[in-house]
Amino acid sequence: MNSIAENLTEIRERIANAALRAGRNPDDVTLVAVSKMHGEDAILEAYAAGQRHFAENYAQHLRDKSAALAAEKDLRWHFIGKLQRNKIKYVISAAAFVETVDSVALATELDQAALRAGLTLDCLVQINIGREVQKNGVDEADVEPLLAAVEAAPNLHLKGLMTIPPYDLEPDETRKYFVALRRLRDARGGVSRLPDLSMGMSADFEQAVEEGATIVRVGTAVFGNRN
Numbered sequence: 001m002n003s004i005a006e007n008l009t010e011i012r013e014r015i016a017n018a019a020l021r022a023g024r025n026p027d028d029v030t031l032v033a034v035s036k037m038h039g040e041d042a043i044l045e046a047y048a049a050g051q052r053h054f055a056e057n058y059a060q061h062l063r064d065k066s067a068a069l070a071a072e073k074d075l076r077w078h079f080i081g082k083l084q085r086n087k088i089k090y091v092i093s094a095a096a097f098v099e100t101v102d103s104v105a106l107a108t109e110l111d112q113a114a115l116r117a118g119l120t121l122d123c124l125v126q127i128n129i130g131r132e133v134q135k136n137g138v139d140e141a142d143v144e145p146l147l148a149a150v151e152a153a154p155n156l157h158l159k160g161l162m163t164i165p166p167y168d169l170e171p172d173e174t175r176k177y178f179v180a181l182r183r184l185r186d187a188r189g190g191v192s193r194l195p196d197l198s199m200g201m202s203a204d205f206e207q208a209v210e211e212g213a214t215i216v217r218v219g220t221a222v223f224g225n226r227n
């Protein structure tokens, strides 16, 4: 088995090649290492190899790991799970990025929590692209009011869109969801309004980069299998 550092080197290379194939600048893609279910030692190993963006999908895990690793000042946490409103307090001062804003009510409460904490929070709106089997994310029909709500929130910064395609598809089947997210972005104001597209995981991050991802969320390919 490869080390985390070797995995990261290989993934960065694959991201760069995918970007170049699509005529994009590899520097425009941020690799987020999804550390869920992995310990601080693994995160520190990735950090030592130059990795700076990490993601968790449970609010308490984000709180605990960010507290344990607070000495690494330039480590950036993304929250990528379903955010229950009573858990906002765990996320607000730890996360640089909340990728899963999926309702106006959540946006409103995040804004108020950011105000109380005296900070501004970068947000992505999570889109339910694979509607038939997906549970999380806003339906395309309800996107505009949610985008407008995040834009109107003084303590939130709208950065773009995020999606999780249906599970268990082949990489080339998920591509159509990546294309759909990019088209939705283009229909909703394009890169000037929504610069970031967070899409692509271990099995399909190259396809996502080819289709315009600026953030890829990669867990297993970095850290190995989760127990």
Ligand SMILES: *Cc1c(COP(=O)(O)O)cnc(C)c1O
Pocket (backbone or CB within 6 Å): 034, 036, 057, 080, 081, 164, 201, 202, 203, 217, 218, 219, 220, 221
């Ligand atoms: C777990 C998770 C990932 C990473 O999945 P891998 O297949 O392990 O790369 C990405 N995004 C979200 C939202 C996740 O929950």
